Amino acid sequence: MQSATQQNTFADDVLRGLSSNPKFLSSKYFYDDEGSRLFQEIMRLPEYYLTQAELEIFSEQRDEIFQAFAESGAAFDLIELGAGDGTKTSVLVESFLRRQIDFSYIPIDISAEALNFLTGKFNRQFPNLSIQPEQGDYFRTLESFKTKSDKQKIILFLGSNIGNFSLAQAQDFFKSLRAVMNETDLLFIGFDLQKDPHTILPAYDDAQGITAEFNLNLLTRINRELGADFNRQEFSHYASYHPIDGAARSFLISRKAQTVRVEAANKTFEFAAWEPIFMEISQKYTLKMIGDLAQASGFRVAKYFFDSRNFYTNSLWKPE
Numbered sequence: 001m002q003s004a005t006q007q008n009t010f011a012d013d014v015l016r017g018l019s020s021n022p023k024f025l026s027s028k029y030f031y032d033d034e035g036s037r038l039f040q041e042i043m044r045l046p047e048y049y050l051t052q053a054e055l056e057i058f059s060e061q062r063d064e065i066f067q068a069f070a071e072s073g074a075a076f077d078l079i080e081l082g083a084g085d086g087t088k089t090s091v092l093v094e095s096f097l098r099r100q101i102d103f104s105y106i107p108i109d110i111s112a113e114a115l116n117f118l119t120g121k122f123n124r125q126f127p128n129l130s131i132q133p134e135q136g137d138y139f140r141t142l143e144s145f146k147t148k149s150d151k152q153k154i155i156l157f158l159g160s161n162i163g164n165f166s167l168a169q170a171q172d173f174f175k176s177l178r179a180v181m182n183e184t185d186l187l188f189i190g191f192d193l194q195k196d197p198h199t200i201l202p203a204y205d206d207a208q209g210i211t212a213e214f215n216l217n218l219l220t221r222i223n224r225e226l227g228a229d230f231n232r233q234e235f236s237h238y239a240s241y242h243p244i245d246g247a248a249r250s251f252l253i254s255r256k257a258q259t260v261r262v263e264a265a266n267k268t269f270e271f272a273a274w275e276p277i278f279m280e281i282s283q284k285y286t287l288k289m290i291g292d293l294a295q296a297s298g299f300r301v302a303k304y305f306f307d308s309r310n311f312y313t314n315s316l317w318k319p320e
């Protein structure tokens, strides 16, 4: 399994994934412009409870979250990994500004476009906020903060983004984060919890078919960027939830025997009728899994915040 920190090119990853048995494509490539737009739509779907649950935690418990963050009363850097459109973070930022807390907001993202959008929006919304966007790799950027700033770092990794890593990748990821954190820094993570499978599955198989579009869009991206000839009509979206391992998985299923040429990989791939391409894992956690993961990667859980339905948790971790 590839580590979360390893960088490959899009063409290499597609070649490797489609040459494997079973075939797979990496969901990290979902987010071109159209994919990002579709994900915004997913977050507004009635079935996609995750965003509402996290927003509820932030809105209803902002004071308790603040207490947990600002225990020492000292100035801090609020660092967000993969900040997206910042809707949830803006609730915290607004509350901290109102209390005249001394902090800077540092969103880190690989996408310059996403950062520009977020910075523009936060500059308009919060003219008094000190915002220092950093474009690039999470770990390298955080490493540079060790020498750049001696303030406490509070690192946010929200939106259940950790769910898109396998358990082994998640552990690798947190170990790498631990290596660039100081003893007094904090990590605040959004986890989707295991719950009624009848609630989870529709979040990945919505009635309007937006999630299907979101998956199929990766085929369109491969066609456009890598000169492939996928026919989207010949693939269908299939979502599953496995209550034993707690993983939602999505697949694109080849509806017939077919071949697909990918020019940039200089290769033609054979698909059998009904052969799946594994597209994405969305891991759901139990509290025991979260505690074990923290411990295995050099942290301890300091606090859990839950939404009113116990669908979701934001968990505050301290270096051990």
Ligand code: AVI
Pocket (backbone or CB within 6 Å): 042, 050, 159, 160, 161, 162, 163, 164, 203, 204, 211, 214, 280, 281, 282
């Ligand atoms: C970004 N990530 C946490 C989403 C999830 O729930 O796994 C991506 C997603 N895939 C389908 N719907 C949403």
